Amino acid sequence: VRKRNARQGQAPATDAAPSSEADNSTMKSPASPTKTSFKLRVRCPVCGFTQAGTRTPKTCPACGSSSEHFESFEVPIAARRSRLLALRLHPISSHAAPAFSATLLLLTAVLALADAAAAFGVALIGTIQVLSVLLPISIIVAAATGLIDAQARVKRRTTRLLIRKLAVSALFLALSFAAGALALLKPFDSATLLPYGVLMALCSACALYLGRSGSQLRNALVPE
Ligand SMILES: [Zn+2]
Numbered sequence: 001v002r003k004r005n006a007r008q009g010q011a012p013a014t015d016a017a018p019s020s021e022a023d024n025s026t027m028k029s030p031a032s033p034t035k036t037s038f039k040l041r042v043r044c045p046v047c048g049f050t051q052a053g054t055r056t057p058k059t060c061p062a063c064g065s066s067s068e069h070f071e072s073f074e075v076p077i078a079a080r081r082s083r084l085l086a087l088r089l090h091p092i093s094s095h096a097a098p099a100f101s102a103t104l105l106l107l108t109a110v111l112a113l114a115d116a117a118a119a120f121g122v123a124l125i126g127t128i129q130v131l132s133v134l135l136p137i138s139i140i141v142a143a144a145t146g147l148i149d150a151q152a153r154v155k156r157r158t159t160r161l162l163i164r165k166l167a168v169s170a171l172f173l174a175l176s177f178a179a180g181a182l183a184l185l186k187p188f189d190s191a192t193l194l195p196y197g198v199l200m201a202l203c204s205a206c207a208l209y210l211g212r213s214g215s216q217l218r219n220a221l222v223p224e
Contacts, residue, residue, distance in 0.1 A: 036224065037082045038074040045069055050219050076224045081152045085221075090149035094214060096138035097172070098207035100131050104179070105200040107131075112193055125188045128196075132183040135203070136176040143169045146214075154222050165213055172206035175199050 043050045046069075049062035056067040111124045146165065150157045157166075179199040182192050 036076050037079045039077045039082055039221070040072060040074050042067075042070045042072050045071060075221050077221065078224060084148065084152040089145040090142065090214075091218070093138075093145045094142040094210070097135060097142050098204070098211055100135040100138055101176075101200060101203040101207045104128060104131050104135065105197065105204050108193060108197040108200055112197070116189065128188065129183050132176075132180040136173055136180060139169065139173045139176055142210075143173070150217075153217065154220050161213060161217070165210060168206050168209050168213075172203060172210070175203050175206065179203065 039052065040054050041050050041052055042054060042056050044060040044063060044065065044067065046065045047060060047063035049060055051061075054072055056070045058067060059065065060067055060070070107124055107128050111121065111128070114121045114124060116122075116125065143166070146169070147157055150162050154162075156162070176199075179196055182188075182196050182199065186192060188196075
């Protein structure tokens with residue numbers, strides 16, 4: 001069923017070429033292969049999981065049911081958007097900020113138990129300072145690629161979910177700047193440890209919200 005559907009999906013594109021040669025008025029139809037690519041996807045009828053392409057694994061990666069009943073469908077999407085989304089800029093770059101936040105929270109907890117003056121403590125503080133610089137940079141990169149991704153995926157940046165994501169990203173960035181200032185501008189001592197830990201817990205909460213809301217948008221794709 002899947003293979004037949006896939007072939008049907010390709011049929012309009014190949015049929016369009018001879019007819020557009022015969023009739024100039026249809027030359028620049030939306031089906032023109034230079035402007036529109038038909039993004040083929042397969043969908044699991046059991047859980048709704050979708051995946052790009054026509055090839056399917058033996059079982060659904062999401063729910064484990066047999067993929068023999070997977071149905072294929074196509075989303076007409078401009079070639080430029082298709083190429084941009086294929087780079088997966090936001091899904092990849094957005095992993096850094098949550099990883100840095102969680103690592104910094106963990107390192108702060110370890111430092112609270114370690115002797116800050118010993119060699120291990122000094123190395124910990126150095127690591128915290130380096131990661132405190134990388135955290136705001138990673139948030140800015142993730143937000144920038146998120147805006148590019150939203151424009152390519154849903155062709156809007158002002159839906160309620162996207163505005164909420166941007167607001168939480170701005171809060172995340174402000175918290176990371178405050179944590180960075182604490183880590184770099186003053187000696188990192190026991191007085192710094194508690195406020196820094198609180199800031200990292202809040203940063204991790206922002207990262208968690210952004211990751212969860214982002215996964216809702218993973219399969220969103222507005223046609224054409
Ligand atoms: Zn499934």
